[in-house]
Amino acid sequence: MELLGQEYARLCAAAGGAPQEPVLRRLREPGAARGRLDLAAQSLSLHTCSALGRLLPGDAPFAALALGDCGLSEEGVRLLLHGLCSNTTVKSLDLKGNNLRTVGAQALGKLLMQNKSIRSLTLEWNSLGMWEEGFSFFCQGLRENNFLQHLDLRNNQINHQGAGELAMALAQNSSLQELDLRWNNIGLLGGRALLNCLHSNKTLKRLELAGNNVPSDILKAVEQALDHNQDREAILSEAQNQVNILSKEVLSLKNEKNKQFMDFVDTVDKQKEERARSEKVSAARVSQLQEALDEQYSIMNSLKAKLQMTEAALALSEQKVHSLGELLDAVKQEQNSVAECHFRELQQQKQEGADREGRLLHDLSAASEKNLLLRNRVDELERKCKVQQDQLFQVKQDLTNTTAELKLRAVEAEERLEMEKRRFKQSLEDMESLRVKEVDRMAQHVEASERSMHSRIQRLEAIRISLEEELSRVKAAALTERGQAEEELVKVRSQARLEEQQRVEHLEEKLRLMTESRDEAQNCCLKQKEMVVEAQAKAKQLSLYADGLRRRLDELQQDLDSKENEKVTELNKVKVELQEKMGHLEAERTAQDGLREKIAALERQLKALSSNHREALLDKEGEISLLLEKLRMREAEISRMREEEAQRASFLQNAIMAYVQGSSLGTHGCRK
Numbered sequence: 007m008e009l010l011g012q013e014y015a016r017l018c019a020a021a022g023g024a025p026q027e028p029v030l031r032r033l034r035e036p037g038a039a040r041g042r043l044d045l046a047a048q049s050l051s052l053h054t055c056s057a058l059g060r061l062l063p064g065d066a067p068f069a070a071l072a073l074g075d076c077g078l079s080e081e082g083v084r085l086l087l088h089g090l091c092s093n094t095t096v097k098s099l100d101l102k103g104n105n106l107r108t109v110g111a112q113a114l115g116k117l118l119m120q121n122k123s124i125r126s127l128t129l130e131w132n133s134l135g136m137w138e139e140g141f142s143f144f145c146q147g148l149r150e151n152n153f154l155q156h157l158d159l160r161n162n163q164i165n166h167q168g169a170g171e172l173a174m175a176l177a178q179n180s181s182l183q184e185l186d187l188r189w190n191n192i193g194l195l196g197g198r199a200l201l202n203c204l205h206s207n208k209t210l211k212r213l214e215l216a217g218n219n220v221p222s223d224i225l226k227a228v229e230q231a232l233d234h235n236q237d238r239e240a241i242l243s244e245a246q247n248q249v250n251i252l253s254k255e256v257l258s259l260k261n262e263k264n265k266q267f268m269d270f271v272d273t274v275d276k277q278k279e280e281r282a283r284s285e286k287v288s289a290a291r292v293s294q295l296q297e298a299l300d301e302q303y304s305i306m307n308s309l310k311a312k313l314q315m316t317e318a319a320l321a322l323s324e325q326k327v328h329s330l331g332e333l334l335d336a337v338k339q340e341q342n343s344v345a346e347c348h349f350r351e352l353q354q355q356k357q358e359g360a361d362r363e364g365r366l367l368h369d370l371s372a373a374s375e376k377n378l379l380l381r382n383r384v385d386e387l388e389r390k391c392k393v394q395q396d397q398l399f400q401v402k403q404d405l406t407n408t409t410a411e412l413k414l415r416a417v418e419a420e421e422r423l424e425m426e427k428r429r430f431k432q433s434l435e436d437m438e439s440l441r442v443k444e445v446d447r448m449a450q451h452v453e454a455s456e457r458s459m460h461s462r463i464q465r466l467e468a469i470r471i472s473l474e475e476e477l478s479r480v481k482a483a484a485l486t487e488r489g490q491a492e493e494e495l496v497k498v499r500s501q502a503r504l505e506e507q508q509r510v511e512h513l514e515e516k517l518r519l520m521t522e523s524r525d526e527a528q529n530c531c532l533k534q535k536e537m538v539v540e541a542q543a544k545a546k547q548l549s550l551y552a553d554g555l556r557r558r559l560d561e562l563q564q565d566l567d568s569k570e571n572e573k574v575t576e577l578n579k580v581k582v583e584l585q586e587k588m589g590h591l592e593a594e595r596t597a598q599d600g601l602r603e604k605i606a607a608l609e610r611q612l613k614a615l616s617s618n619h620r621e622a623l624l625d626k627e628g629e630i631s632l633l634l635e636k637l638r639m640r641e642a643e644i645s646r647m648r649e650e651e652a653q654r655a656s657f658l659q660n661a662i663m664a665y666v667q668g669s670s671l672g673t674h675g676c677r678k
Contacts, residue, residue: 023053055082059089074102080109087113111140115147126156135164149175169196173203192218204231
């Protein structure tokens with residue numbers, strides 16, 4: 007790291023500035039060598055930012071860069087982020103508390119477009135959401151980035167329009183898993199936009215929206231969508247694991263069949279070699295027999311010569327010739343019998359060789375048939391895998407179609423709401439001129455109501471703070487329970503996988519596992535269809551809610567018309583007084599708008615509290631009913647105990663009376 011410090015000092019000198027000692031110290035620390043460069047709370051000059059921007063491109067020797075609370079200028083941020091655009095080693099970047107504005111947002115968008123190594127980006131306590139153009143450029147960079155996994159945007163003054171831009175970016179992003187948007191100004195419209203983007207974004211697992219005035223129903227819907235994403239990812243990972251296992255099994259089967267085929271070929275080759283050896287042995291034996299026959303023929307020729315010599319020599323005695331003729335006939339018969347025996351042995355050996363060839367051919371045909379059967383089974387397995395993949399692809403297409411329909415319906419509902427809001431705003435603007443004219447008469451009443459509302463707002467703020475604390479505790483408990491449940495699920499799944507690996511012994515069990523995986527995929531499809539039906543039901547509920555809002559707007563319009571008819575008569579009296587207090591009333595109008603927003607938020611909180619109170623009352627009523635049943639049971643027991651006590655008392659009374667009577671009779675007898 008000494009070389010890095012020297013390079014930093016050289017770049018600062020080339021830029022005409024002195025190197026900062028804290029930065030040199032941090033560059034030479036062993037922590038930078040271990041993969042983290044911490045420059046937090048260091049006021050970095052422009053020359054330092056330029057030098058660091060030149061050091062960062064390429065392979066920097068650290069994977070984490072902390073620049074929080076450094077008071078960076080717009081130009082310094084641009085130079086630093088320009089150097090990070092071509093960096094390939096930094097995985098984590100912290101820019102907390104640097105008051106980044108338009109230029110910083112544009113530089114961050116360019117960084118997200120070009121950098122492919124950053125996985126975590128912390129932008130807490132900045133002002134990215136105040137300028138729409140810069141934040142839209144940042145969202146465009148997030149839309150095109152497919153490597154970032156964690157993004158922290160807490161306290162960035164993001165309104166509902168910025169949330170809409172962010173939702174459009176998240177709809178096309180496929181890598182972000184955690185997003186923190188706490189303590190911004192997203193509101194109802196921003197919450198709906200983020201909820202709608204979750205229908206197309208299937209990778210986001212954690213989304214924090216606390217402190218954004220987002221209604222609880224939207225927060226619950228967001229949590230449900232995130233849970234669906236987590237479940238979907240778990241299902242896809244399990245399906246991918248099963249497909250990998252099946253492919254490995256198919257490859258192992260193919261290898262086993264290839265080995266069997268090669269073994270069979272080896273056996274056939276060995277049998278061919280044995281057959282060649284037997285043919286060689288038979289050929290040698292035939293050659294030996296042929297040599298023996300040649301010797302016999304030579305012997306025959308010699309005998310014939312001897313016979314001729316004997317015939318010439320023994321012509322004198324016919325008896326000797328006759329005997330010699332008989333001997334010659336016997337020798338000829340013996341030679342013929344020997345030749346016939348040799349011929350029969352040759353025929354028998356040929357027949358045995360033909361039988362062996364037939365048996366070998368039969369074994370070859372049987373082995374080829376077995377190989378064909380095994381290949382057919384492997385082809386069937388591959389076809390089944392392809393069918394399951396087609397089914398999964400069809401399910402994905404159905405999900406995309408349903409999500410597109412839901413998006414279109416949500417967009418139509420939002421357009422209708424926007425139209426109704428415009429109409430309502432126009433009517434309010436028309437009535438505002440009339441309302442301003444009568445405000446003077448109601449000024450004293452408004453001041454009194456403001457005092458009461460201030461006190462009420464303070465009480466409700468205390469209630470809201472306590473409720474948020476309870477919500478945080480409940481969420482923490484839910485997260486711990488969810489973690490425990492996930493650990494138990496992982497344990498159960500590992501045990502199930504071990505049991506399945508032990509049970510898988512031959513090909514039929516593997517086929518059964520494939521059918522079970524197909525059934526599970528079908529069940530998942532059914533569950534996803536049920537989820538789609540639930541989403542449609544929620545869309546219907548939203549449409550009903552929009553209809554209720556329209557009716558409310560119509561009622562308000564009627565009330566405004568009636569008030570307009572009543573107040574036209576008073577306009578002439580109030581004109582002179584209104585001209586004197588117009589300036590004061592305009593300031594009060596702005597204050598009243600803020601109060602109205604607070605009142606609306608408090609009404610929503612009151613509704614939530616009332617619903618919670620109703621649920622608590624229902625629980626208390628259930629407990630009261632249980633206590634009444636317990637009281638009835640206790641009264642029955644008390645009455646039973648009283649009856650038993652009465653019986654015991656009667657028994658005791660009878661016993662005492664019997665005892666008294668017996669004692670009185672005894673004393674009377676003694677006296678007698």
